[in-house]
Amino acid sequence: MRRVLSVLLTAAVAAASTPLSIAQPAGSPDAEATLQRIFAEALARGQAYDHLRELVGRHPGRLSGSKALEDAIDWAERTLRSVGADTVFRQDVQVPHWERGARETAVLLRAGGTESLAVVALGGSVPTEGAGVVAEVIEVKSLDELATLGRSRIAGKIVFFNRPMDPAIVRGTEAYRQAVDQRSRGPATAARYGAVAAVVRSMTHALDDQPHTGGTSYPAGAPRIPGAALSTVAAEKLSAALRTGPVQLALKINSRWLPDAPSHNVIAEIRGRELPDEIILVGGHLDSWDIAPGAHDNGSGVVQSIEVLRLYRALGIQPRRTLRCVLFTNEENGLRGSTAYVNRVKERKEKHLLAIETDNGGFQPRGFNLGSTQGDAHERAAARWRALFEPYGIHVFMKGTAGADIGPLLVQGITVAGLLPDSQRYFDYHHTTQDSLDKVNPRELHLGAAALTALVWLADTQGL
Amino acid sequence: MRRVLSVLLTAAVAAASTPLSIAQPAGSPDAEATLQRIFAEALARGQAYDHLRELVGRHPGRLSGSKALEDAIDWAERTLRSVGADTVFRQDVQVPHWERGARETAVLLRAGGTESLAVVALGGSVPTEGAGVVAEVIEVKSLDELATLGRSRIAGKIVFFNRPMDPAIVRGTEAYRQAVDQRSRGPATAARYGAVAAVVRSMTHALDDQPHTGGTSYPAGAPRIPGAALSTVAAEKLSAALRTGPVQLALKINSRWLPDAPSHNVIAEIRGRELPDEIILVGGHLDSWDIAPGAHDNGSGVVQSIEVLRLYRALGIQPRRTLRCVLFTNEENGLRGSTAYVNRVKERKEKHLLAIETDNGGFQPRGFNLGSTQGDAHERAAARWRALFEPYGIHVFMKGTAGADIGPLLVQGITVAGLLPDSQRYFDYHHTTQDSLDKVNPRELHLGAAALTALVWLADTQGL
Numbered sequence: 001m002r003r004v005l006s007v008l009l010t011a012a013v014a015a016a017s018t019p020l021s022i023a024q025p026a027g028s029p030d031a032e033a034t035l036q037r038i039f040a041e042a043l044a045r046g047q048a049y050d051h052l053r054e055l056v057g058r059h060p061g062r063l064s065g066s067k068a069l070e071d072a073i074d075w076a077e078r079t080l081r082s083v084g085a086d087t088v089f090r091q092d093v094q095v096p097h098w099e100r101g102a103r104e105t106a107v108l109l110r111a112g113g114t115e116s117l118a119v120v121a122l123g124g125s126v127p128t129e130g131a132g133v134v135a136e137v138i139e140v141k142s143l144d145e146l147a148t149l150g151r152s153r154i155a156g157k158i159v160f161f162n163r164p165m166d167p168a169i170v171r172g173t174e175a176y177r178q179a180v181d182q183r184s185r186g187p188a189t190a191a192r193y194g195a196v197a198a199v200v201r202s203m204t205h206a207l208d209d210q211p212h213t214g215g216t217s218y219p220a221g222a223p224r225i226p227g228a229a230l231s232t233v234a235a236e237k238l239s240a241a242l243r244t245g246p247v248q249l250a251l252k253i254n255s256r257w258l259p260d261a262p263s264h265n266v267i268a269e270i271r272g273r274e275l276p277d278e279i280i281l282v283g284g285h286l287d288s289w290d291i292a293p294g295a296h297d298n299g300s301g302v303v304q305s306i307e308v309l310r311l312y313r314a315l316g317i318q319p320r321r322t323l324r325c326v327l328f329t330n331e332e333n334g335l336r337g338s339t340a341y342v343n344r345v346k347e348r349k350e351k352h353l354l355a356i357e358t359d360n361g362g363f364q365p366r367g368f369n370l371g372s373t374q375g376d377a378h379e380r381a382a383a384r385w386r387a388l389f390e391p392y393g394i395h396v397f398m399k400g401t402a403g404a405d406i407g408p409l410l411v412q413g414i415t416v417a418g419l420l421p422d423s424q425r426y427f428d429y430h431h432t433t434q435d436s437l438d439k440v441n442p443r444e445l446h447l448g449a450a451a452l453t454a455l456v457w458l459a460d461t462q463g464l
Numbered sequence: 465m466r467r468v469l470s471v472l473l474t475a476a477v478a479a480a481s482t483p484l485s486i487a488q489p490a491g492s493p494d495a496e497a498t499l500q501r502i503f504a505e506a507l508a509r510g511q512a513y514d515h516l517r518e519l520v521g522r523h524p525g526r527l528s529g530s531k532a533l534e535d536a537i538d539w540a541e542r543t544l545r546s547v548g549a550d551t552v553f554r555q556d557v558q559v560p561h562w563e564r565g566a567r568e569t570a571v572l573l574r575a576g577g578t579e580s581l582a583v584v585a586l587g588g589s590v591p592t593e594g595a596g597v598v599a600e601v602i603e604v605k606s607l608d609e610l611a612t613l614g615r616s617r618i619a620g621k622i623v624f625f626n627r628p629m630d631p632a633i634v635r636g637t638e639a640y641r642q643a644v645d646q647r648s649r650g651p652a653t654a655a656r657y658g659a660v661a662a663v664v665r666s667m668t669h670a671l672d673d674q675p676h677t678g679g680t681s682y683p684a685g686a687p688r689i690p691g692a693a694l695s696t697v698a699a700e701k702l703s704a705a706l707r708t709g710p711v712q713l714a715l716k717i718n719s720r721w722l723p724d725a726p727s728h729n730v731i732a733e734i735r736g737r738e739l740p741d742e743i744i745l746v747g748g749h750l751d752s753w754d755i756a757p758g759a760h761d762n763g764s765g766v767v768q769s770i771e772v773l774r775l776y777r778a779l780g781i782q783p784r785r786t787l788r789c790v791l792f793t794n795e796e797n798g799l800r801g802s803t804a805y806v807n808r809v810k811e812r813k814e815k816h817l818l819a820i821e822t823d824n825g826g827f828q829p830r831g832f833n834l835g836s837t838q839g840d841a842h843e844r845a846a847a848r849w850r851a852l853f854e855p856y857g858i859h860v861f862m863k864g865t866a867g868a869d870i871g872p873l874l875v876q877g878i879t880v881a882g883l884l885p886d887s888q889r890y891f892d893y894h895h896t897t898q899d900s901l902d903k904v905n906p907r908e909l910h911l912g913a914a915a916l917t918a919l920v921w922l923a924d925t926q927g928l
């Protein structure tokens with residue numbers, strides 16, 4: 001219904017008088033007027049949400065090695081052509097190929113009976129052997145606590161990491177950063193003390209029955225044990241049971257590692273009219289976890305990056321430098337797309353003025369983080385541009401290193417930036433089946449695309 | 465499930481170490497530390513969301529004159545006592561009593577056949593007579609267009625007001641303000657030209673099949689015709705049909721006006737230790753539209769206002785002035801609660817330092833509007849307090865007149881303020897059946913309560 005009628009709405013919106021009447025020629029240096037045009041076009045006729053509906057609706061679960069990801073890559077190429085990129089091409093990348101297999105199970109076993117718990121294997125986990133692992137559970141709140149307990153208390157058990165994301169921390173992303181070691185390194189660390197498996201409380205502030213997956217890794221050559229995430233409700237149940245006496249958990253994980261698979265970054269450009277060999281990059285990642293539709297993570301970043309090119313075309317702005325959209329593969333479990341892109345930049349000695357990533361969800365944009373090896377890029381940006389962004393509710397310019405895909409460009413001396421959307425709701429959905437289109441508000445998504453476009457335009461016309 | 469387990473989470477959160485270790489005595493003038501305590505308590509142990517679940521779950525559809533509203537008033541009294549108010553009392557208010565009756569219907573009639581349209585009567589609308597009104601539809605985009613068309617083109621028809629909220633305006637509340645004349649004055653204006661009924665496009669940016677109600681009014685003694693809102697999907701259908709030829713609409717509204725009914729403002733106080741006769745007020749409204757659970761509008765404002773008192777108690781802060789929570793009745797269709805409260809203030813010559821309203825939804829707080837007859841309160845507040853609020857994502861201090869309930873106090877010389885939450889999602893749900901608990905994020909709600917509490921504390925300890 002929405003789909004057919006969006007055509008009608010577009011017509012209705014076009015018919016409704018727009019309050020802007022800006023006589024500036026396209027691309028003029030009048031920054032205030034250009035930002036008005038960018039935001040008005042994005043809000044009134046933005047296509048990012050329609051693109052997200054296509055991407056998420058047709059290609060959910062875009063994990064590296066999957067057909068869904070390669071189909072999404074085809075879709076991205078077509079879509080970038082449709083918005084008017086001068087060139088669209090693929091960069092070949094070999095990516096890790098991990099498969100979940102049949103959905104995992106966890107059953108709590110205690111004197112009073114058994115109870116199934118909501119669980120999901122961590123990405124990259126080894127499978128359980130045979131019919132699964134059954135062992136006593138020991139609860140800890142940190143990786144350090146394992147050293148205190150020692151091998152004698154841990155060997156043969158399932159370690160249960162149960163430190164919640166700190167609710168008192170305002171920024172969800174910061175609370176996540178402070179808790180996620182339990183997931184990313186918990187199983188490998190527990191293995192060193194002889195544990196037979198590890199389960200982790202899901203990385204979310206929400207108290208619900210949705211388990212959140214995410215990557216875990218093992219050092220090369222070190223022992224590997226299976227790892228899974230429990231929903232926060234399941235974690236509370238397990239912890240409550242442990243307070244009453246010994247508890248066993250039966251865990252079954254059916255994953256497997258396959259040989260590396262072919263995949264691709266998708267790269268599109270609008271060629272610069274004055275400095276075509278200088279690049280301004282905007283990007284996100286096409287892959288998602290297998291269980292997730294991947295609307296916020298990171299369908300939003302993909303469609304917002306595409307929308308930057310579309311807004312340039314729709315507004316008739318010719319960039320001075322080459323505007324490049326890079327849609328990375330394999331962010332979630334390998335960063336091979338990022339590595340391949342950085343290597344390409346080094347090999348070709350490509351000059352980037354600025355590289356911008358959006359990988360924190362499609363929520364209301366609040367600002368940017370910026371990083372540079374040559375001083376405080378965020379302070380210069382705030383001093384020059386903050387007043388321009390304030391009418392759009394964008395106030396934050398903080399120091400940062402963009403995200404996982406773009407961050408490595410910082411080491412190459414390139415100024416990097418990340419879009420900072422509101423972070424309160426992100427971890428309600430992150431890496432779950434609930435990261436779906438209905439959790440994205442079209443206006444918030446389009447404001448983010450406009451914010452990215454405005455930053456690109458300011459950097460291109462005014463320099464950094 | 466959530467309900468039972470929230471007890472477990474509260475325990476888990478209390479057990480998790482909180483990063484704050486502030487040696488300040490409660491109520492000390494160290495503003496930065498006090499704001500940290502307020503926000504940490506609200507985020508880690510806030511009760512506003514649990515209160516909202518009770519209010520919305522037990523007492524949806526709290527329209528003036530309804531049992532639901534009076535039951536909610538009982539609930540509010542109990543809840544304010546439970547959080548530790550010194551005094552809780554009611555102020556009697558006679559409120560208008562309009563009832564919808566059986567749900568209204570609208571059927572599009574044209575050569576090709578008939579089609580039901582999603583419709584809701586506007587609050588205060590007179591009913592259709594007999595079996596309903598059937599008439600030809602004429603579409604307009606503004607009230608002014610009626611004068612251009614004139615009585616000859618309008619008499620005997622149903623006027624269809626179909627100007628969308630302007631999507632290019634960033635703030636949803638501003639786009640609403642610029643479009644809502646069609647709803648609030650459309651039917652009365654159309655009646656002057658002999659129209660037999662009026663239908664209005666719902667006040668929302670969303671394109672969906674949810675009709676949005678809201679108040680409409682008629683000047684005393686002027687002709688009254690029935691008024692209803694169509695969903696935006698229905699409005700698009702009707703407009704598309706009109707482009708192909710004449711269309712009739714069959715509208716049936718079953719409303720009735722009853723005699724005024726008894727209702728109540730609920731007022732609670734924590735008495736000031738130094739200046740008990742000076743009041744700082746924080747409030748919202750208890751009533752809602754009949755079809756709406758009223759989670760954002762304005763359950764959120766109610767529970768956030770209650771939470772201000774709870775946070776003072778939980779943190780052991782004694783206010784210098786008397787902290788008063790006022791939960792108004794009858795905001796949606798009469799403002800009788802506001803009028804009664806303002807009259808009480810005048811009669812008793814009560815001194816208010818500041819009166820704060822929160823009636824824009826329970827979304828991420830972005831700032832405040834402030835108004836004063838004695839100069840630019842918003843500029844003074846920004847200069848003194850903006851840096852204190854920035855760590856919590858709160859940057860906006862703009863000129864304003866609070867909301868409908870508190871605004872009249874400005875005329876009494878009282879400085880007024882309104883909480884400004886994000887406005888992008890509000891009109892997706894406003895005045896519909898979809899304004900439900902699941903549309904509220906607990907952390908966003910609690911950040912808003914903390915922001916209100918911080919503003920109250922700063923005004924009380926530092927003056928205005």
